[in-house]
Amino acid sequence: MVKYWQQARDNIMNLPLANGWGKKHRLFLKWKYMEAKAAAYYYHGLILDEGNTEKSHAIAIAALQAADEYLKESKRACEAFNSSIPLSRSPPLWGSMKYLSEKIPKDASRKVRINRDPYSHEKIMKTAPILPDFALALKPDEYQLPPVHASWNEESINNGQLDSNKPKE
Template sequence: MSDSWYEVLSVLHLMAVLLLSQTNSLLLPNKATAGCQNTSSEGEIPTGPQVIGTSGNDCKRASIDIFLKAAGYLDFAVQKVLPQLPLELRNDLPLDLTEGVLKSLCLQALGLGVEIQMGMAIDSINATLAVKRRLACEMAKYWHQAHEYIKDLPLANGWGEKHKLFVQWKHIEAKAVAYYLHGLILEEGNASADIAAAALQAAEEYLKESKKTCEGFHMALPSSR
């Protein structure tokens, strides 16, 4: 019976990874119009920062749904399937199927989904700073938790270490965005100028650290550039 649960666990992991691969295809700039309708008017040049790729809003919304679905598969695997396995089998699972990796991957999917929502909010004239800050804080929370689950795992191969760097980079980047938006809100409110300046200074420091970590991620083997 434990073999059957192991197969279920493997299939859930595979389904989640395939969904994540699907979002990657959706969000690649050269695939932006393949299967998705761009909501920009003809001849209109998109303006404002975009968090991921240059795909239209339809592709972004579709990718958010897929990220949530992938996270759902992974959460089900952790909450419902792993407890069915005997302890000795759980201790002997391939690293990709261990609880820490599955939880981290689930949180990464949630973080990426919020990141896309954040990009859409930045592009929207109707989204307030408070909404953007809430999304940024939610994004930072997911990446922080993902980093906590994965940072001490023995991912010895090149891809594993690169994956750790990716999660670390996204975590720091999310904190930079959250502090920046928090600083802007403080500037607009009744907070002292010193408090607002401190938040913006923290954002700048995190941004520098994020760029450094991003470069380390790309330079780590296998090289991304």
Template sequence: MVNWSLNIGNLHLLQGVDMQLGLAIDSPKATLAVKRRLACEMVKYWHQVQESIPELPVSEGWGKKHLLFVKWKYVEAKSAAYYFHGLILDEGNSEKSHGMAIAALEASEEFLKESKRASAAFHATPPTSRSPTPFGTAKYLFDKIPKEASSKVRINQDLYTPERVIGAPPPLPDFSLALTPEDYDLPPLDPLWNKEDGHQ
């Protein structure tokens, strides 16, 4: 059974966390640690949403589009989390930390590309929709991630060799979620929905 209560609750929380991350990005006082934590929390919330809808019917209507939306936003959140994680790792003084930073930033760039593909699939799936111009957190990531990843590779070129760079991205920090969704019961279905025609 689809856990709509968890799904709806998490989507509401995600809107709040996304706004917080946007405000942190715009604030010169917000640290990288704060931005990373918010981005990592978004990954966990989107993961919970994804886990709560495995039995969602996708054969007709909005089901398939909903699943594509969740995939799109989940990988976009991963892109943000690996981006800020990579920047923090790059502040370390060891060769290992710089190598892990490169791996994290490369993962961020790959997740960003995947999110663009998922976004295109979402908007192309009936009922079709227009892809909006990136804004807020997404615009920031689209502008920063490709530049930052290539810049770090150039700066640490001596570390960037197949033998020395870490292939797999380092794991993201596992922060506990600051908020949890409250239980929510959907209202009963109106009997009119069971009729073939709204005029009956």
């Protein structure tokens, strides 16, 4: 998910979204990208914590703390998204993010308490392990839009050419 949201973020920067919705779209992508990174670091941290070495536990702690930081950043991005024009209501958490918003802070603080290793935000992001690089599973198919139907032609509508469905007087 991180790669897909990253691609979306990178590609939207190249689009001319000057109709007022551009900022909202960019904030949405930032929000979802941060959520994906939080989830990725959380699960990566859990996998690393399964290791039997002290180093794997230290890296797991760094990953869980990074997940917590990305979760906080995603909440800020969500607030920014909802407060940008046009205003929207903040949706309630549901699904995997509801679960992760409860688990990430709890597991991250528990691991730090166990190991008595307080980190600053800068140190967390510097010591966060690199996420494994998996090949993308989905590739979009080429798609051609169908031709515009004649009913979309304003002149045809104004001239009454497409009024064949109207009852005749």
